[in-house]
Amino acid sequence: MNNPDEFEEYDVDLRSYLKIIRDRWVITVSVMAVILLITIIATYTTTPIYTAQSQVLVERNRGKSALESNYYYYEPDFLETQSVIIKSENVALKVVKNLQLATKYKRYFFKDNSEGFSLVGFIREKISSLVKSISSLGSGSQKEGSPDTPDSIDFEPKSDEEVIADIIRGGLNVVPVRNTKVVTISYTDKDPAIARIVADEVVKAYMDEMLDIKLSTSSYSLKWMTEKAGEERDKLERSERELQHFMRENDLVTVENRLTVLPQKLSEFGSQQSKAEAEKKELQDLLDQVRMAENDTERLEKIPLFASDTVLKNIRERLYKANQNIQELSKKYGRKHPVMIRAKDEQRILKEERRFEIDRIVSSIENSYGLAASKEENLHELLGTTKGEMLDLNEKFMQYSMMKRSVDSNRVLYDTLQTSIKEQGVTEQTQTVNIWVIKKAALPLAPSKPNKKRNLLLGLILGLFSGIGLAFFIEYLDNTLNSGRQVEEKFGLTVLGSIEELKGKENNIDTYVRNNLLSPLAESYRLIRSALLLSTANHPPKVVLITSMSSAEGKTATVINLARMLAQDRKSVLIIDCDLRRPRMHSMLGIPNDKGLSVYLAGNIDECTVLKIPDEEISLVPAGPIPPDPAELLGSSRMQALLDEVTPKFDFVLFDSPPVGAVTDSLTLSRYADGTILVVKAGSTTIEMLEGGIKKMNDINARILGVVLNRVKKIEQDSYQYGYGAYYDRDND
Incomplete structure (x- = not known):
């Protein structure tokens, strides 16, 4: 599933x-x-162009029409070959000649350049010339570097007929109909009448071209075969005379009988020599073993020939028994006892018999080896004499065979040429390809292009x-942040809300929410207020730092409007303008800025100025004059003392601070706040900017409550905000 x-x-x-x-x-x-x-x-x-089509049936002539034949001959390249012939230059030149296109219709193909100027034609001509120049650069460099190309070649310009033929070939299209023998011939031209007459004439020119090919090929073949037959006749007569002369001089009448006997003798002698060589090799190995054993009786008896000899075997058995008898008698008698002396004499006699028999066998081996070597030498001489006789006879017979083969081949070639000449004379007027027109070109009524x-x-x-x-x-x-979903997926931060971009130059975000409390924009800030109140578990954050990644992202307007939404809930709200570098809060609320936070932090006054905003339940601590060292003042002990003084008097304290990406003021203020709200301008703040700001906040363990996505296009807002917007729009109506 x-x-x-x-x-x-x-x-x-x-x-x-x-x-x-x-x-x-x-x-x-x-x-x-x-x-x-x-x-x-x-x-x-x-310019509209027209296409006229004609169709022809093309098949190879096999003596019987393919339409009447019961067999189908598969020739995948036949129709392709015919298509190439139809589009050939010869066919195009025949069309030009038959229709008199180079004389009667010359002005049609060679236009006068005095017509009006055409922007499209001018552009096409420029593009075409540019393509040709680029291609000529590549081909020209190759031609210049070629060693076979002469320094200068005078090319004759094409004639009018050849130029028109190239034009016709460019507009001609030949397509074989699949799985048939039908070929579609189409010609495209801006004049429908020209397209029709050229398409029909191409078929006729193709038929004429095929007939010309057949006739020219037949005439040339017949002429060549006649000349070749005369040459082969002379060669045949000359080779026959040479063969007869050679047979008379070398007496080759009985050569075949001798060639039959000699191979048999040669084979027999070779077999005997092989056997003699093998016998000699065996005796040589045996004699080498005997010589290596020298006079050692035990090593000699281990040789297979000695070990298998019957006499030696009998003597070994008797000698073995004599040795056993001596061992038994030695237990009873001493060495000088007559019985012991008789037993040892018997042992000595047996050893002498064994030595005699071994010497006899060694002498037999040496005699056999000498006879084998003599036999091998005799056979070698006899074989060499027979080979010499055989080679001499083979050489004569080989020369005879070559001469006879030459005679036979000359006779066969001469007879074949005579037969071909007769057949060529009979079939000279027959067509090799049959062509039938099955559809003539009709006058096209509508253009094919465009x-x-x-x-x-x-x-x-x-x-x-x-x-x-x-x-x-x-x-x-685009690497900017444009939606709350994007912020949540990439950074895992809570999006407290999205503020729609306020359209219209006459509308000011600083006063719009105050003057339009039931507008969708005001409702967006109410949603942010609700999200802020629910951002912590036990109680909402009391001291909130509001900052952004860079300037002009709307953090100051967010502070004012969020304070107004909190004040609507009957909460006392204090805004402290901590942007001591570029303060704007006092000008937006119409409050003087001669005394403020910077004066108090610098120690010039004992009590900080807290001003009540007219007609609003909001109080403000303005930034005051711009000091030379804002970061040091914000991190001083008087800032903590100020917070200890005002925090019990107000429900919420909001810090409007400089951008966190530019200076460290916001990082210093974050230690006083219960949480930080980051204002992100949709379509302006980049992912890298927000990522860097979050890293700075995390490095000092600052608590980030969430993100406010500012100046969001209406189409990018969340679905629930659509509902509120539609609801308030109906109320306004």
Whole structure:
């Protein structure tokens, strides 16, 4: 089953994409309008052209029409080849000649340049010349560097017929109909009549070209074969005479019988020699083993030939028994006992017999080796004599075979040429390709290009997608914060509320909320007030620092309007203008600024000036004159003393401080506050700026209550704020 979270994520992504398109609708519509306008201009200024089509059935001639044949011959390249022939220069030149286009219709193809000026034509001509110049630069550099290219070549200019033929080839289109033998020939021109007559004439010129190809090929083939046959006849006669002369001189009448006997003898001698060599090798190995053993009887008896000898085997058995007998007798008798002496004499006699038998076998081996070596040498001499005789006979027979083969090949080639000459004379007038016209070109009534509906539709689609793509690209490059959702997802901060951008030059954010308490803008500040009161668990923060990342983000207006919303809830609110560098609070509320916070912190007065705002339940401590060292004054003990004095008297104390990204004043004030509210200007404050400000606040463990997104476009506000806005709009009506 599908996970519901996946559908929710997909829905959120889709709405985000739609929101981007809504935000950038001006860019999207502008790009679409420009592309559509260009498409309309190009479509309606393009000269209409007409296309006439004719169709022909083309098949290879196999003696029987393919329409009547029961077999289908698959030739994937046949129709492609015919298409190339139809578009060839020869066919185009035939069309020019048959229709007299180079004389009768010359003015049609070569326009007079004295017509009126055309902006579109001028632009097209410039673009075409630019493309040609670029391509010529690339090809020109290659030609200049080629060693085979001469320094200067005089090219003859094309004739009128060739120029017109190139024009016709440019407008000609040949398309084989798929899975058929039909070819569609179409010609495109701005004049429908020219398009029709050229399309029909191309078919006729194609037929003529195929006939010319056949006749020229047949005439050339017949001439070549006749000349070649005469040469082959002379070669055949000369080779036959040479063969007869060679056979007489070398007496090759009985050569075949001798060639039959000699290989048998050669094979027999070779077999005998191989056996003799093998026998000699075996005896040589055996003799080497005997010589390595020298006179060691035990090592000699380990050689297989000695070990398998029957006499030696019998002597070994008897000797073994004699040794056992001596061992048994030695236990009973002494060495000089007659029985022991007789046993040892018997042992000695057996050893002498064994030595005699071994010497006999060694002598036999040496004699056998000598006979094998002599036999091998005799066979080698006999084999060499036979090979010499065989090679001499083979050389003569090979030369005879070569001469006979030459005679046979000359005879076959001569007979083949004679047969081909006869066949060529019979089939000279037959066509290799059959062509039938199945549809003649009709006069086109409507232009084929431009297709206005298709062009406008494509222009509209291209413009729409280009505009959307550009909108997404600009959105991708935009690193500013534009929505509360973006702040929450990237930084994990609570968005206390969003303030709609106030439209109209006559409206001032400083007084608009006070004068329009039931407006959607005032309701936005009420929502921020509610979020602020609920931002902590036990009790709402009493001392609140309000700052921003940079100047002109609306923090001062946020302080005033938030104070008014808190005062509406019958709360006593004190605003302390802590922006000692660029104070604005006194001018917005119409309060003098000659005495204020800077004077008190500098120790020039004992009590800080707290002024009541006329007609409002708000009090203000103005900033006072701009001091030289605001950060040191705000961090002094008198600032803490001031807070200890005013905090019990008011329900809320709001600090209007300088931007946290520019100076450290806000960081100093954050230690006095229960929490900090960050004001972010939608579409102006960047992600990097807010990220840097938050890092500074976190480094000193300052508590961030949330973010107020200021000057948000109406389309970017949250859904619940739409409801309130619509509600108050109906009330105003």
